[in-house]
Structure formats: C-alpha cells, structure tokens
Amino acid sequence: MAYLSMGEAHRRITDYLSRFCDAVSSQDAATLSALLAISSNFASLQAPADALNVFQDSNQLVNQVERYAQFAEILSPLLRCLQSYRLGRYSDAYVAFEKAANAFLQEFRNWETAWAMEAVYILALEIRLLAEKADRELSSSGKNTEKLQGAGSFLMKIFGALAGKGPKRVGALYVACQLFKVYFKLGTVHLCRSVIRSIETARLFDLDEFPVKDKVTYMYYTGRLEVYNENFTVADQKLTYALMHCSPNKEANKRMILKYLIPVKLSIGILPKQWLLEKYNLMEYNEVVKALKTGDLRLLRRALREHEDRFLRSGVYLVLEKLELQVYQRLMKKIYVLQKQKDPSKAHQLKIETAVKALNWLGMDMDMDEAECIMAILIFKNLTKGYISHKNKVVVLSKQDPFPKLNGKPVSS
Amino acid sequence: MSDSGGMTSKGAEPIAVVDSRSTEIQAVDVAQTHGSLYSSSQPAVQSWSSSTGEQSVPNSSYYYDPQSQVSMSGDAQGMSFTSHASTSSNQVGVNSTQPYSGYAPYSSSTVPYNYNSVGFQNYYYSNHPLGNDSTTQQVEGDQNPGAAYQPLSAFPNSGSYVAPTSYLGTYYNAGDNQTGTGYENNSYNYQTGLWNDANYHNYPQHLYSSYTTSATTVAQSSTTASTNSLYYQQQYNKWPYCYNQAMPAVNGIAGTDNSHAAPSLQSAGYSAVGVGAGYPYSSNQPPPPGTTSWREDSKPPGVSSFQEAATPYNVNKTWEVVPPAMQTPPVNQQSYFNNLLKPTPLPNENQDNQPKVIYSQAPHIQHSSSNHVPEIFQTPQQTAPTTEVRQFSKVQIPTNPRIAPNVGVSLLKTQKESSGTNAPTRPAYVSVSMPKPSDKSSAEDHGKTKGTFPPSLCAYVDRSFARCKDDSQRSANENILKQVIAKATADGTLFTKEWDIEPLFTLPVEQSDQQSGSPWPITKRSPSRRRSRWEPVADENLNDKLTSVDDNATKNTSLGQVEAAEKVAVKNSGSKSVNGSVGYKFLPSQQQSILPKFSQRAMKKPRFSHTLSATENVDHSSDSDKEQNLTKYYASAIALADSPEEKKRRENRVKRFEKGHGNQTDLKISRSKIAAGSGAYTSRTSGLLKPTSYENGQSKAVEDIDWDSLTVKGTCQEIEKRYLRLTSAPEPSTVRPEEILEKALHMVQTSQKSYLYRCDQLKSIRQDLTVQRIQNTLTVKVYETHARLALEAGDLPEYNQCQSQLKRLYAEGIKGCYMEFSAYNLLSIILHSNNKRELLSSMARLSADAKSDKAVKHALSVHSAVSSGNYILFFRLYKEAPNLNTFFMNIYMEKMRFEAMKCMCKSYRPVVPVSYITRALGFSKLTQGEEIEDASIDGYEECEEWLRAHGAVITSSNAELQLDTKASASTLYMPEVEDAVAHGDANLAVDNFLTRTL
Secondary structure (H helix, E strand, C coil): CCCCCHHHHHHHHHHHHHHHHHHHHCCCHHHHHHHHCCCCCHHHHHHHHHHHHHCCCHHHHHHHCHHHHCCHHHHHHHHHHHHHHHCCCHHHHHHHHHHHHHHHHHHHHHCCCCCCHHHHHHHHHHHHHHHHHHHHHHHHCCCCCCHHHHHHHHHHHHHHHHCCCCHHHHHHHHHHHHHHHHHHHHCCHHHHHHHHHHHHHCCCCCHHHCCHHHHHHHHHHHHHHHHHCCCHHHHHHHHHHHHHHCCCCCHHHHHHHHHHHHHHHHHCCCCCCHHHHHHCCCHHHHHHHHHHHHCCHHHHHHHHHHCHHHHHHHCCHHHHHCCHHHHHHHHHHHHHHHHHHHCHHHCCEEEHHHHHHHHHHCCCCCCHHHHHHHHHHHHHCCCCCEEEECCCCEEEECCCCCCCCCCCCCCCC | CHHHHHHHHHHHHHHHHHHHHCHHHHHHHHHHCCCCHHHHHHHHHHHHHHHHHHHCHHHHHHHHHHHHHHHHHHHCCHHHHHHHHHCHHHHHHHHHHHHHHHHHHHHHHCCHHHHHHHHHHHHHHHHHHHCCHHHHHHHHHHHHHHHHHHHHHHHHHHHHHHCHHHHHHHHHHHHHHHHHHHHHHHHHHHHHHHHHHHHHCCHHHHHHHHHHHHHHCHHHHHHHHHCEHHHHHHHHHHHHHHHHHHHHHHHHHCCCHHHHHHHHHHCHHHHHHHHHHCEHHHHHCCHHHHHHHHHHHHCCHHHHHHHHHHHHHHHHHHHHHHHHHHHCCHHHHHHHHHHHHCCCHHHHHHHHHHHHHHHHHHHHHHHHHHHHHHHHHHHHHHCCCHHHHHHHHHHHHHHCCCHHHHHHHHHHHHHHHHHHHHHHHCCEHHHHHCHHHHHHHHHHHHCHHHHHCCHHHHHHHHHHHHCCCCHHHHHHHHHHHHHHHHHHHHHCCCCCCCCCCCCCCCCCCCHHHHHHHCCCHHHHHCHHHCCCCCCCCCCCCHHHHHHHHHHHHHHCCHHHHHHHHHHHHHHHHHCHHHHHHHHHHHCCHHHHHHHHHHHHHHHHHHHHCCHHHHHHCCCCCCHHHHHHHHHHHHHHHHHHCCCHHHHHHHHHHHHHHHHHCCCCCCCCCCHHHHHHHHHHHHHHHHHHCCHHHHHCCCCCCHHHCCHHHHCCCCCCCCCCCCCCCCCCCCCHHHCCCHHHHHHHHHHHHHCCCCHHHHHHHHHHHHHHHHHCCCCCHHHHHHHHHHHHHHHHCCCHHHHHHHHHHHHHHHHCCCCCCHHHHHHHHHHHHHHHHCCHHHHHHHHHHCCHHHHCCHHHHHHHHHHHHHHHCCHHHHHHHHHCCCCCHHHHHHHHHHHHHHHHHHHHHHHECCEEEHHHHHHHCCCCCCCCCCCCCCCCCCCHHHHHHHHHHCCCCEEEECCEEEEEHHHHHCCCCCCCCCCCCCCCCHHHCHHHHHHCCC
16 A cells, blocks of 8 residues: 555545535435445545554544534444444445445435435445355354344345335335345245335335336346245246346346246246257256156156255255156156057057056156156146046046146146 | 554553553453453453552552452352453453552542542543553453442441441441552552543543542543543542542431542541541542441441442442443454453352342442533543443343342443533543442451452452341441451561452341342332343442342342343443443442442433432432431341341242252351352352453453353252243253153153143153153153144144244254155155245255155155146045144045046036045045955944035935036035134133143
C-alpha cells in the first residue's frame, strides 16, 4: 500500500463522509448505494478504505462534525467495516456492516418516501455477500459459521420494514429473494414459508406491482420449493413463468431455471429437445431423456449414478428417480408395439414372462413376482390401462390407448 | 463514545501521572490493563503499600493488607483467596480499595459535611491534572475486590458485634488509622481526578456542585458521591468511616443510614474509626454495614454482623463493577462484563472456603453499603456511558443463576435509584471511591488492629471469627486473635506474613461446629431461599434477591456468588454510571457479589434511609419494621448453629469437601482444613475462568468459561441408578464415574428386565455422562445401545433423542457403528418423517464407503421400493434386513401392505389368491426361494385375518381363498388402530402409565 499522508487520509475519509451526508440530504439513492456497496463495488471505496488504515481515529472524525455525527450510528461502523474489509477481515467487516445497516434501516424507517430503496437493496445484497465471505473465513479457521444466519435474520428485519402498506413495499420482493437465497444456502428452506405466506396468502401485495426481475427470482425460488414438495403442476407454472420472463440475455439464469424445469417437465411427460440441453449445457439430463424415449432403464440408472451428487445437491434426484415408472411404461409399450407388429390379435395380452425377459435382457434382475408387481403399479398409477390375470400370469391391456400419455399431468400417486 | 475513544490515549497519560503521585496510581494503571488485572493488581498493591506508607501509614498498612491478603489467598486460605486473587478484579480491587480507604480517610478527616465539599474540591483538582479516566476506573474495579476482602474482615466485626464494647474499641483503633485515611483520601482524589478526566472532563465541576449541595446533608453527600463511581467509592469509604465512627456513636443513631453516615462524618472520632475500618474495604462495605450492623448490633449483634458481612460482598462486587464500566467505553465494558462473569465463578469457589468467614463480614458491609451505596449508586448511574454496560450485565446475568438473583436485586435497586437520581448525581465517582473504605472498616471490625492491617490479615480474622459459634467463642477467638496479631506485630511479620495461608488457631470450644455455623449465619436467615445455580433470577422480588444473595454467600457456592456478583454487576451496569463500576466488580467475583448487594441496598437506602431495611426488605420503609426484620435475621443467624437443618447442611457441605479430597478428613475446623476445602472448591471454580482471562482482564466472554472446571466428577459407586430429571446442579455423590457407568451399561445390556427398566437405567447413564461431559466411545456405546433398545421396543421418541446425539458424536469423530446408524437414519427419514429435503441431504452426505455398506445399501433399496411402491421388493428387503432395519420397516409395513392391497385391487382381475398375497405382502415367514408346500401354514391365516380386517372381500373356490379385487376395491379401509390414543402415543395411555413399573 502506498504511503498515505495523514492529511490525505483525512481528506479521503471526510470526502467519503461528506458524500454520504450529501447523498442523504439530497436523497441521491444512487450515490448512497455506491457508498454502501462494500463488496460489490469495492474499487470505488478503496481510497477511503486505505485511508482508514492510516488514519486511526475515524470515529472522532465522525463525531466531531455535527453533520456526520447525526449519522454516527451508521458511519462509524461503516468505516470500521470498510477498514476490516480492506484488511480482509470479513468476519469483522460483516459485524460492523450489520451494525451500520441496522442503523441505516432505522433511519430508513423514518423516511416517509422510498427514495432510498436502492440503498436498501444494496444493504440486503451486501449483508448477504459479506455474510457469505465471513462464513468462508470463519470456516477456514474452523469456527462456527453463523454469519449467514445472522444475515438471514437481518434481512427478515428489512423485510418487516418494507412489507405492509406504503410506497416501500415494492422493495419487499427483492428482500424476500435475498432471504430465499440465504435460506436455500443454509438449507433452512422451511423458513421461506413465512415469507411466502406474507407475500401470497396475506395478499398484502399484488405481484404485478413488483419489478419483473424480482418476480422472476421469486418465481424461481418458489418453483424450486414446489419441486421439493413434488408439486409438479405448480412448480411447472412458476418455473415456466420465470423462464418466460427471464431476461433473454441472462443465459446463466435461464440455465438455472431449466435445471429445475426440465425434471419437472419430464415428470409430467414432456421431454426437452436435444438442442435445448446442449444450448444450456444440461447434458446430465440427456441420458434421462433418452431412457424415457427408449424405455431403457439402464440409461436412467446410469444417469442417476453418474450425476448423483449433482442431482442430490440440486434436489432433483428424487424427482428423476420417479421417472423410473415412466421408463417401465415405455418398455412395456415397446413390447406391446412389437407384439402388435407380430400378431395384432394377441397384442393386448402381455405375458408377464415376456416382461421378465425384456427386463432381464436389460440387465434388471427381476422375477415374475416383481415384474407382476411393476405391472400392477403401472396399472395402479394409470400408466397402463388393463388388468392382470394372476392365474394366467398375463396382463390384459386395454384395446384403446393401453399406455396413455401424461400430457402435462403428473403421475397419479 | 468519546469516552471509549479516549480510553486508550488517556489511559496512558493517566498512568504516568499516577506514578508520579503515588504507587496507587500505578495500581490504577495496572487496573487499566484489564487483562492483567490480577498480576498487575498485585504489583499495584505493593506500590500502594509503599505509597500508602508515604501518605498515611495506617491506611497504607491497610492497603497493604488487602494486597497481602490477595497474595496470601493464593497460597494458603488461599484456596479461597487465591480464587479471589485469581480474579483479576479482586486483586485490582485490593489496590483500588486502598485508594478508597484513602478516600474514606478523607471524609473522616474532614467533618462529614465539610468532607463532601472538601473531597469534591480535591477531586476537582486531581481530576483536572490527572485526567486519567481509565486508570481511576480501574482503580475502582480494584477497590471492589478489596471490598470483597473486607467482607472477610467484616466477619470479625460480627464477632465484635457480639461484644459491642470490644467493637467500639476496635473501631477506635481504626481511628488511629484515620490520619492515614486522610492520606488515602488524597490518593483518592487523584484517582477520582483521573476518572473525571477520562470520562468526565466536564463532570468534575458538576460533581463538585452536586457535592456541595450534598454537603448539607450527609445523605445528600452520599448521593453526590454516587455521581462518580469514584465518588461512590469515596463515599463508601467515608461511610465506612462514618459507620465505624457511627458505629460507636451510631449505636444510638443506627436507625437512619444517612443520618448515621452524616454523624460519622461529622465526628472526627468517627472518622478515626473509619480509618480503622480503614482498610478501604471496610470503609466501602463497612460503612453501610456499619450502619446496618450498628443497628443490628443494638438488637442481635452477632446476627447483624453477619448480615453486614454478607452485604459487604455485594457492595464490593458492585463497586468493582462500576469501575470497569467507567473506565472502558461501552464496548469495552461489555467485554469487561464478560470477563467479570468468568471470574465470578472462581470467586464463588473461593467463597466456599473463605466465603463463610467473609460472608459473615460481608453481611455487615452489605448493610452499611446498602445504606450508603444507594445514593452513590444513583449517582454513578447518572453517567450515561454506563447504560450500555447495564444492558450487558443483564445479558450476562443468565449465565450464573445464583449470582443473578443477587445482581438482579441490586440492579433493580440501583436502577430505580439511579433513575431517580441520575440527572443530578452523575458524579458517581465519589461513590466508587467509597466502597474500598467500607472494606477496610469491615476489616477493622474483625481485628482491633484492622486499622493498619493487611487485608489478608483481616480475612484471616474474619475466618477465625467465622468459625465461632457463639459469643463466648467469639470472645475467646478475639482474645487469641489479639495475641496472634500482637505477636505478629512484635515480630514485624504483620505485613509480611501470609495470613491467607496461615492456619487458624484452634478454638477452645468445639470448633468444628462453629466453623460451619458462624460462616453460615446468612444461610439460616433464608434457608428456604436456596436456589439452584440455574434458577432464573426473579427481579420482581427484591427482597428475595437480597436474601438469595445472602444465601449464596452463606452457601459459599462459588457459582452462587459469582452469579450474585454478576447480577449485581448487571444491575450496576444497568445504571449507566454504575454499570461501568459493575463491570469491574465482576472481575472479582466475590467482591462483585458484595458490591451488587451493596449497590442495591445503597440505592434503596437513600430512599428509605435505612440500610438494614434495604438488606432485608428494600420496601420496608419504617425503621421498626427493618429492625424487626434484622433482629429476626440475626436471631436466625445465631440460631443457625443450633438448628438441625443447618447442621445437616453443614455436614453435607463438609462431606462434599471430603469426598472431593479424601485426605482432608480432619474434622477440626482448623484453618488448614478450611484452606484445603477451599482448595477443592477453587480447583473447581478456578477452572471456570481460563487463566488467560484472569491475566487479561479484557473481554472475557461467557464462551471463555472453562466448563471443564464446572464439570462434575462423580463419586457414586452404585451401578444401578434410577433416572431422575435434574432440577438442580448435579451432586457428585450421586453421579457415577466412567468406570461404574461402563459396568452399568453392561448390566443393562445383559439385563433381562423390561424395556422400561432398561430405558430408565440408560437414561440415568446418559445423564451421568452428560453432567460429567464424558464424550467418548462409551458415550457412543450407551447411545447406540439405547437407540437399539428403543427401536426394538418401538420407542421412536427415545430413539430420536439417541440418534441426534449419535449424529453429533459421530461428527466429532468418535468411533461407533456409524454405518448401522446412518442406515437407521435413512430409514427413519424414508419410513417415518418422509422429509424429502432431509432425505436428499442425508443421501448427499453419504460417502462412497457408506454407499457400499450393506446396511446403507439396504436402506437405499428400501427407499426406492417405497418411492416406487414396489411391495414385492419391500417385503423381500424386509426379510433380508440387516441389524434392526426391520424395526423401521415395521413402522411402515402396515401402510405398505395397505397400499399394495389398493394396487392389487385395481390392477388384478378378477381375483388374487390369498396365498399369493401372503407371500407378496410378507405374511409368510419363509424367505424367498423356499417352496411353499402348504398354503394354510406360514402366515396364511394371518394374512386372511389382516385382509378381512381391512375390508377385503374374500371368496373361496376350490377350497382356496381368493381376494375379490373388484368387490374389495370399494370396501378397503384402514382400520383404526385399536390401541390408538388421542395423543398419539400408546405408551402414554393412562392405564399403561399407571401400571408401568420398573
């Protein structure tokens, strides 16, 4: 670090302080946001941060000038945060930032208009980013990582300040999305419930009044939640909305949405085109799709095995696993089609023995009982129309559409 | 903010100033370094002694004594003392106490009324030049510890109380010290000056003004003193003096605290007495005690003394606490509090040994302190900075339940008072200074020689008095003490001798009983008040709190004292100015505890003008009421020795020590024994604080508490033990050590008794493991055993408890049947909780190793069977389930069968033979591959029964039963479980519960 004179350091800090105060007094949200964006816009804050290392008694500086002192609760910790961040002490930076953010939120509550909404967005973003950094730092030193949790509760505080009537509520969805990010990261997804409830059930908000980008994020997360719940119809709606409204330039975002939308679509019987998987580099689904097309159970199992970690982490593993029945259905349909080609008059009688042969040929170690059981399940789940005659070990298929397509409806349970 | 900011820079300068002026200053500096309070405090003490010598010999000697006591404690009585010493605050307190005593002299030297004004002026001067806030504050903190020591001395006072005349004499001796006190006062001023400079550059003047006003009335003066924490101390000192002085005179005056103080101040003789109390300790604590004690004395002298002694503790604590807050900025204060909290535990331990003696003294101090303190406290509270501290202290309170009660009380009082007096009386500094004097006064009470005696000697005297059962013993004790001290004086070893380690001489009469009895008078006072360590503090009942504090003190339970100290500290901290001081006090836990009481009482006292009432019942406004209470209290205290309950309790306590340290079988209450006992305690309590925390007074946090030292080491040799949920701290005698637990586990494993019995036994084993914090393979074994047993018995709640513990234990790397239990965990999620995300994360956590494990593989297969509804696979897996996986599948079996039935009814036409269903749905006990020769055997009937029970339509053709699927499809239902109960747990059915025997 280049040597900074005391005077220069003083100048830089006072410059920072005065810019902050000017921004507040002139209600310049953009400037204010830039000053608060510790981690996301650190380049522009490097100068005062460097100065803080030279000029130790910054608190005094804040307190001496009345103009700054009125925001001392914000500025003092904010300067500390800047300094800590500059020194790479993210845990300290987080603690200081939370303090500053708390004080800022207090101020924000008292402002009648929502002019500083942008700054609040930055607060919500920064608190999360800093918390993640801090937790990484803490975990590398073997300490408890609870900063993100703290960020979660602080975001909830912001959400509480925004939710409700008034001009500030347009920001609520953004904060809710930050909350979702935290909760998903922490694995405390159940905490999303209360947020969703206050947004959807309480009808405090009309979703249309929110910015589209927030809505897309919101739909993405709530859609993911529905995937967890295996509520595929709703998940499809939400994720499709997110995909449709996602900015066309945001390939990464679209990929993230598709990562969940594809399994959802698969489980309601809609298969993606090959080019889609290629375009968004979602080839891990390729074999799954192939398995569904060919009825080759091996492909599905292999895909699940190969990408197990990825699927487990993204939470689609269980969804993909359930595609197994559709693969069975496809396999039986193949047998049926082959039989039909051979002898149309007897095509609707599918011998269990034949099914066992096919399964064994695919490497599935199954006996009659199990094959019978799978057929029973297919019928039970409406994937096959017909009945089993136990006595004759035959599945009698319906003459009309023995293997109905799902057509966008989930497999009945 | 500015205060905090200025701390560092100011601190440095002030230190220098201090040096130039006197060793006391050095001590202050030391105090400033929070981290090294202990060590620093000791050195400081030495310096003090030198300084005191210069200024006023008597005072200095007093101061010296405190220091010596501290050091001594480390060695001999040491266990207890050491524990005190270990608390940096204590040592610091000693140092500070010296200064305080100086203050006290101040007041004493000048006519009480004048005193205030003079003292204030002095303060002004000193303040301006010194300008060391932090240093003074630290000093205060130190002083508080000193106060704690004083409490010990207070004990002697109690003895003297018994013989009022003798007391007077002792007090007069103190009078000799008065000159010394004058010097001390000077030193005090310096300190206060420092304080003022640091925190209250502006304040000093204000304070002065307030002081002048206060001068009109002694009570007022006290309030003014309170404005500054230092002032408080000063006031305390003054009070002590006053008390001491007043004591003699007070005998008549006793009724009103303030009035007492005033008289004492006015009368030079009194001041002299105060000097005797001289030791800063006595002055701080003593004053209040003095007043109270005096009153008490008039009625039941012995009892009153005891109470006072108890009070001193509180006072000291509060004092200590206050200084820290003052010194450090809010943030620092927090840390201080934390530190204090930690230290407090140790003090408690110490208390166990010493506490008895100390307690007796302490009560005195408390009373007096309460009277004086109230005002003082109020003033300190006024200082805004401390408010934060308060909060902190409150937060901390929860940690030590026992202490908390006391603290809470004191806080409440202080807060109230502070709220009332905050605005005008911020000068709290003055009040701070006072506490030390009180300590000294207590010391005076004990020993006639106290005036110039080292604190350790005072403590020694206290101890000796503490073991006295009755008046005759006390008088005998007094005589012997006189001889001992005279001898020491003649030898010139009075100040060099390590009184803390000095064994107590044997009393002519039954000493053993006496020991326990005398120290514990307070306990008697509130036998029912006993609280578990973890009991929350009830802030609402000030009286209760006070009593609880006393109880704690009497109990000597280190925790209790600590808690009390903490509470006090918290309370003090609650009041802004007071808060700071509280923080300091925290460091010396014992002292802290005293201080809190002190502060509390003090707060109330100003209002009611009755210290005694404050101690007993804050709300008692009428003197007569107070007096009555006091008399009762004293009487009860006196009766302590006689009451069977008390005796039992004492015996138990003794036993505890003995168990802990088998070698200490000497029933004689000789000092050595006490020391040993204390040692045992300290070994436990001292562990509370990590050594570093002592050394670095800064920012000791609750997390720094060394729980190892709190951990119980079981001594129970019984293999069998019924489980009883703990409602209080575990008793080592009922806790089994590890080797016994191992036997117990084996016993349970091989026992043929019912699950309920074995569950009960396992729970008690788990409890013993937990309280001893044993976490090793044995722990894992116990939990694994219990989990398996619970599974076999279908006791899922119990299983879940075990599983969650096992998860944690495995995560810590302790070896066990990890695979088996991860399989259980998976099965539990799949078959019981059915939480998708939990399953995902559990699966994601499985290592490749685990996935190839048989049990885990089985569990994963079960998952796919369940998720796809493959009943054939499910029941095959059921039959080949490893370990106890079957028991989980049992849970799901009914559901699986029913689903399978629904599936069959829909997919099969026209019928399904029951024999097939028997096989498919696992009714058959035969494993796969075995030929079924006779369908009528092996589960066939069971299957039929089950089908009928679930509404299936069964027809028969050719003597073979068949399920009519079409008819059954609409009639299937899930029968209600016969033994189902509304609350869902059949085990909790009333009948079951009533007939449940182990």
